Amino acid sequence: MMLGEESTSADYWKQCGDEALAHGLKGVIMMGAHWDARGNALEVAMNPSPGKSPVAYVHPSKYVDYRLVPDLEGGERCQSLLRENGFNVSANTKFEWIHDTYLILIRMFPAGCPPTTIVSMNARFDPHFHMRVGAALRPLRHEGYLLIGTGGAVHNLYRNVWAPMLKHRDNFAQETAPEGWALGFRQSVEDVMTANRGPALRRGVTRLMKHPQYRDAHATDDHFMSACFVAGAAGDWEDVEQEGGRLGAETWELTNMCNSQFTLGSWRGGQSVSAAA
Numbered sequence: 001m002m003l004g005e006e007s008t009s010a011d012y013w014k015q016c017g018d019e020a021l022a023h024g025l026k027g028v029i030m031m032g033a034h035w036d037a038r039g040n041a042l043e044v045a046m047n048p049s050p051g052k053s054p055v056a057y058v059h060p061s062k063y064v065d066y067r068l069v070p071d072l073e074g075g076e077r078c079q080s081l082l083r084e085n086g087f088n089v090s091a092n093t094k095f096e097w098i099h100d101t102y103l104i105l106i107r108m109f110p111a112g113c114p115p116t117t118i119v120s121m122n123a124r125f126d127p128h129f130h131m132r133v134g135a136a137l138r139p140l141r142h143e144g145y146l147l148i149g150t151g152g153a154v155h156n157l158y159r160n161v162w163a164p165m166l167k168h169r170d171n172f173a174q175e176t177a178p179e180g181w182a183l184g185f186r187q188s189v190e191d192v193m194t195a196n197r198g199p200a201l202r203r204g205v206t207r208l209m210k211h212p213q214y215r216d217a218h219a220t221d222d223h224f225m226s227a228c229f230v231a232g233a234a235g236d237w238e239d240v241e242q243e244g245g246r247l248g249a250e251t252w253e254l255t256n257m258c259n260s261q262f263t264l265g266s267w268r269g270g271q272s273v274s275a276a277a
């Protein structure tokens with residue numbers, strides 16, 4: 001779907017990737033929306049030669065040949081930092097990467113995958129837990145790592161309009177405007193991401209799960225956790241001085257699903273955190 005097709009969001013990711021490379025990117029650390037660890041656990045992808053799980057509605061030619069580069073050293077660093085911060089974290093040496101992460105890497109870095117670490121979500125989907133995961137990994141931003149959270153601003157598969165996709169393979173058809181609940185929640189996400197810095201950003205993003213339209217916008221919590229992760233990574237007091245959140249691009253698909261691309265921080269300060277929401 002959107003991740004596999006041309007879109008302004010895909011163009012924006014390429015621009016972000018170019019910028020990262022131009023500033024000596026050391027590696028990427030990502031949290032996606034499709035991998036969660038059970039109980040109170042957290043996992044870090046440590047498969048030295050990961051495969052790719054297939055993705056519906058995207059032609060395999062768009063991803064099969066792209067070589068993934070797991071950052072095992074970075075993965076060890078992430079595990080140490082998470083352990084120091086009290087997380088029950090372990091290595092997963094069998095994990096196969098999923099489209100939420102590898103399709104973005106392909107768009108951002110078409111010439112080659114940078115060393116990348118993927119951190120799982122936790123299946124209890126506690127916003128504060130995921131915020132603290134981002135906070136624990138935050139110091140790596142100072143070393144040239146780009147932290148990315150990939151989920152969705154509005155992502156409720158039960159309320160999407162699927163007919164144009166199923167009949168014509170057209171995920172971008174908007175036969176009608178998005179519904180009010182989708183527009184309303186999307187606006188709140190933009191407001192929180194762009195109008196808050198530092199700890200206020202952390203409070204605002206985690207509080208969005210209490211928004212009256214949250215459950216309409218997210219029938220399940222999995223696509224919202226990465227926003228909490230990003231708020232943790234970019235929501236320290238130190239970040240109050242940093243450049244605030246910017247909405248770089250946005251793509252609606254399936255009528256009611258909104259993919260908003262935010263960047264927080266800047267490479268000028270030697271660090272950046274992105275939220276591909």
Ligand SMILES: [Fe+2]
Nearest residue numbers: 033034100223
């Ligand atoms: Fe997804």
